[in-house]
Amino acid sequence: MALVVTNENYEALMASDKPVVIDFWAEWCGPCRMIGPIIEELAEEYKDKVVIGKCDVDSNDDIVAQYRVRNIPTVVFIKGGAVVDKVVGAASKDALKAKVEALL
Secondary structure (H helix, E strand, O other): OOEEEOOHHHHHHOOOOOOOOEEEEEEHHHHHHHEEEEHHHHHHHHOOOOOOEEOOOOOOOOHHHOOOOOOEEEEEEOOOOOOEEEEOOOOOOOHHHHHHHHOO
């Protein structure tokens, strides 16, 4: 299951030595609901290798501003504390999985 990323737990999440994937989403966003199950599947498949979380853009302004998220869904791929890739808009599981694999 994907972690819920909030302003409060963000720093602890980023302290992980694993790569991090954050899905920026909102309840009212149709494309976000489309990729939501894919993010959950990837979180389960990579639970021992990658930290995968979901950040509600309506509740976490600090994180949204830090990553300059303008459109949702936006999935950010982070390695060593730096953004190494980003997907804006709905994407297939294969496309997202390839990006996760590239982090490893």
